[in-house]
Amino acid sequence: MSAMALFGQLLLGLINGSFYAMLSLGLAIVFGLLGIVNAAQGAFYMLGAFFAWMLGQYLGIGYWPSLALAPIGVALFGMLLERTIIRRVYNLDHLYGLLLTLGLFQIIQGLFVYWYGTSGQPYDYPDALAGGHNLGFMFMPNYRAWVVVASLILCFGTWYAIERTRLGSYLRAATENPTLVRAFGINVPLLVTLAFGGGVALAGIAGVLAAPIYQVNPLMGGNILITVFAVVVIGGFGSILGSIVTGLVLGVLEGFSKVFYPEASNMVIFAIMIVVLMLKPQGLFGRER
Amino acid sequence: MPDTVLEIAGLNGWYGESHVLHGVDLTVGQGEVVTLIGRNGVGKTTTLRAVMGILSKRSGTVKVMGAETIRLPPERVARLGVGYVPEERGIFASLTVTENLMLPPTLAPGGMSVDEIYRLFPNLKDRARSQGSKLSGGEQQMLAIARILRTGARFLLLDEPTEGLAPVIVEQIGQVLDTIKGKSLTVLLVEQNFRFAAKVADRHYVMESGKIVDMIGKAEIAGKMERLEEYLGV
Ligand SMILES: Nc1ncnc2c1ncn2[C@@H]1O[C@H](COP(=O)(O)OP(=O)(O)OP(=O)(O)O)[C@@H](O)[C@H]1O
Ligand SMILES: [Mg+2]
Numbered sequence: 001m002s003a004m005a006l007f008g009q010l011l012l013g014l015i016n017g018s019f020y021a022m023l024s025l026g027l028a029i030v031f032g033l034l035g036i037v038n039a040a041q042g043a044f045y046m047l048g049a050f051f052a053w054m055l056g057q058y059l060g061i062g063y064w065p066s067l068a069l070a071p072i073g074v075a076l077f078g079m080l081l082e083r084t085i086i087r088r089v090y091n092l093d094h095l096y097g098l099l100l101t102l103g104l105f106q107i108i109q110g111l112f113v114y115w116y117g118t119s120g121q122p123y124d125y126p127d128a129l130a131g132g133h134n135l136g137f138m139f140m141p142n143y144r145a146w147v148v149v150a151s152l153i154l155c156f157g158t159w160y161a162i163e164r165t166r167l168g169s170y171l172r173a174a175t176e177n178p179t180l181v182r183a184f185g186i187n188v189p190l191l192v193t194l195a196f197g198g199g200v201a202l203a204g205i206a207g208v209l210a211a212p213i214y215q216v217n218p219l220m221g222g223n224i225l226i227t228v229f230a231v232v233v234i235g236g237f238g239s240i241l242g243s244i245v246t247g248l249v250l251g252v253l254e255g256f257s258k259v260f261y262p263e264a265s266n267m268v269i270f271a272i273m274i275v276v277l278m279l280k281p282q283g284l285f286g287r288e289r
Numbered sequence: 290m291p292d293t294v295l296e297i298a299g300l301n302g303w304y305g306e307s308h309v310l311h312g313v314d315l316t317v318g319q320g321e322v323v324t325l326i327g328r329n330g331v332g333k334t335t336t337l338r339a340v341m342g343i344l345s346k347r348s349g350t351v352k353v354m355g356a357e358t359i360r361l362p363p364e365r366v367a368r369l370g371v372g373y374v375p376e377e378r379g380i381f382a383s384l385t386v387t388e389n390l391m392l393p394p395t396l397a398p399g400g401m402s403v404d405e406i407y408r409l410f411p412n413l414k415d416r417a418r419s420q421g422s423k424l425s426g427g428e429q430q431m432l433a434i435a436r437i438l439r440t441g442a443r444f445l446l447l448d449e450p451t452e453g454l455a456p457v458i459v460e461q462i463g464q465v466l467d468t469i470k471g472k473s474l475t476v477l478l479v480e481q482n483f484r485f486a487a488k489v490a491d492r493h494y495v496m497e498s499g500k501i502v503d504m505i506g507k508a509e510i511a512g513k514m515e516r517l518e519e520y521l522g523v
Contacts, residue, residue, distance in 0.1 A: 169388045173381045180379040183341050184393035184440075185367035 006259050007138035013255015014248065015144055015213065018151030019045075021247030022206040023228045024235065025158055026199035032175040032238040033195050034090060036097035040081070042225030043108040044200040046218060047074050048207025050112060053123050053216040063126035067208050074204030075197035082196040105221070112218035120215035147209045154205060155244045158198075162240055171195060175238075230273040236286020246284065292319050293355070294444050294475040295340065300349035302332075302339045302499075309335045311499035312349070317444075322466070322476040324486045327496035328522050333479040334376050336496070337446045340477075341373050342366045353444065369444075370397050372437030376448035376479070378429045382422035386413060389421050389432055393440045400441030409468060410435050427458035434465060444475045451482050459485060483521060495520045 023041050030038045051070035055061040061069065081104060089096045125143045132141035162168040174181045174188050182188045207220075214220060228247075235246030250269050257265040264271075276284060295317040302310035309332050317323045325333050338344040340351055342363040351358050353369045367373070372393070381389055390406070390413070407414040410431045416424060424432065430450055437445060450466075451459045459482070466489045469476060480486040486493065487510055495503040495517070503520065505513055 166391065169384055169392055172383050173392055176381050176383055177379055179343055179363065180373075180375060181392075182363040183343055183367055183373045183375075184437075185364050185396055186394060187364050 003137050004139065009255045009259045010252060011138070011140070011144055011148075011255075013252040013258070015147050015151075015251070016254065017248040017251015018148055018155070019206045019210055019224060019247075020228055020231045020251050021155050021244045022151055022202045023224065024232045024243035024247050025155055025240065026202035027228065027232050028235075028238050028240050028243045029158075029162070029171070029195055030199040031232075032240075033171060033178075033192055034086075034097070035094055036086060036089070036101065037094060037237075038199070039098055039102040039225065040078075040105045040108065041101075041200065041203050041228065042221030042223075043105045044074050044078055044203035044221075045207040045210070045224060046109065046112065046221035047077065048204030049123070049211040049216045049220060050116075050207075050218075051204070052208040052211050053121055056123070057121075063124070063208075063212075067205070070208050071201040071204035074207070075201040078200035079193050079197040082193050086196075105225070109218055109222060116218055118217065118219055120217035123211040123216050125212045143212060147213070150209060151206070154202065155247075158202065159240055159244060227269055230269045232283075233273050234269075234276045234283060236283025239283065239285040239287075242283060242285025293317070294319050294321075294353070295477060296350070296352040297336075297340070298350040300336070300339060300351060301347060302335055302344050303346040304335075304344070305346075309499055310339060310347070313339075313496075313499070313501055315494050315501055315504075317475055317477050320470075320473040320475055321492065322470055322478060322490045324478045324480050324490040324493045325496055326480060326483060326486060326493055326517075326521060328520075329481075331496045332499040333496055334448055335499075337373070337375075337448055337477070337479060340366070340446060341371065367442075368396060370442050372396075372440055372442030372445045374430075374433045374437060374445070374447045374450060376452070378433040380421040380424060380429045380432055382420065384421050385417070386419050386421065386424070386432060387417045390436050390439065393436050395440055397441035397443065401438045403439070406435045406439060409438075409465060427454050427461075430454060430458070430462065431465075434462070438469070442474075444477075445469065446477050448479045449481060450478070451480065451485050463489060481521070483517060493517075 023045060027038055027041055030036055048070050051073045052066040055066045055069060085104070086097070086100065089100050129143040129146050132139055162171055170181065170186055170191060174191055178188045210220070231247050231250055232243060234250065235242030250272070254265055254268055257268045293316055297313055297315050300310055300313040301308070313336055325336060327333055335344060339347045342358065342361050347359065349359065353366060353371060356369060358366050358369070381392070384392065390403070412428055413431055413435060416428060434447070434450065450462050454462070463485060470489070478486065478490060491507055493505045494501050495505065497520070505517070
């Protein structure tokens, strides 16, 4: 095993880890505020990639504008679903929200498989990020470096916004006691819709970032969703910092196992999940409920 | 500004199927401190929740500063300039004291500044960076009142601010109420501690099984002490 290959796998692990982190961060926000385990998160990731691809294919819009436009489209679509459909199950058991969003996920994925097939569409790197640098111990493609940096900034920016700003204090307070927050004059239903939009926009951005690395495929959301659920369970449901750290670490661990024992790489995260569930069911960063 | 800050007429309220308020009638005038007293479970808290719009299953008339609010959600009621201190205090455990204090948005100009608030509640200043979950009962009550004084609300709903607190702290809360009166804010106060209520309030409404059964003015209190004790079951 060459050092080049080892670091290459670790970098890919870090990239996957940042996608896990963004998706599970979005899940954590939505779960904390709405009590919904949003299984449609995988579909929003796929839609981010597809919207970017469609913007390029049909309107000739390039990567950089799409990086903003596609997630906005995803967020608007998500908020529409929240207002019209998902809102109706808030007062029911968590299981109903999970099943409802799983149904939405299947429908969205099914439509895109029907329209575009499962072979995948290529999506180009932006020219500015072509090529790479030789770091001595490894070759670092510019685009991959950009994905890691952009994801880290987004994740920790989101963490900062939630934990350190006034709007974030509204979110945290509404997670604890939405009724009282309303009684102070804050429009919590609107806040919930916006937070849902923000949570799914994170998945949408991850989808656009992923498009040049893995093609644009209707099934990409389903593949990542199961892993993200495991990440969320390990980190602790609803924990903001937990989802970021766990996502990144598990991505890297998965990369490691691809190098040293590839046969286990698909299982390693789930094995960890089972161990965590047995020893600390509320997750590594979770508070006891 | 209208002379009547709160006008409740024929207010009915339900928790699901259970009918709790049976036609409440009461009014609170501008600048008055009015208490709502009565035994446990007669519907005092429910009345405040119905005014705030937190109890959504309700009917009748609730006018706040002249505006009908019976169909408004809580955030719209609050925006009329109403500050609410719930019975359970509602301090957010995951927020610091400062964040709790700054949480309610400004509703109108003329609220107290943070400096003024810290002068009135010195203990809160020392605990500014503590997590809300770390406060004592008295500190929680102080914070629950402090945070609505910041918003410029002109009409305050206080639900048993002295409940379960030591006499020194009750006295401190009495001073806070004097300050509130000095600013000619209007207060509807739920209180079981009648000695406390008698000192601060202008009038008292007595509630029994979801209805107002008596109204006692400041001048009449001395003569009606016996009847009051009967109402309160002390
Ligand atoms: N969330 C609820 N669901 C159903 N019934 C409730 C609920 N809260 C209160 N009740 C009932 O409504 C009635 C009035 O309760 P409320 O809390 O308004 O009384 P209260 O006068 O504030 O009493 P206390 O002095 O104990 O605070 C009581 O019979 C109570 O059991
Ligand atoms: Mg009560």
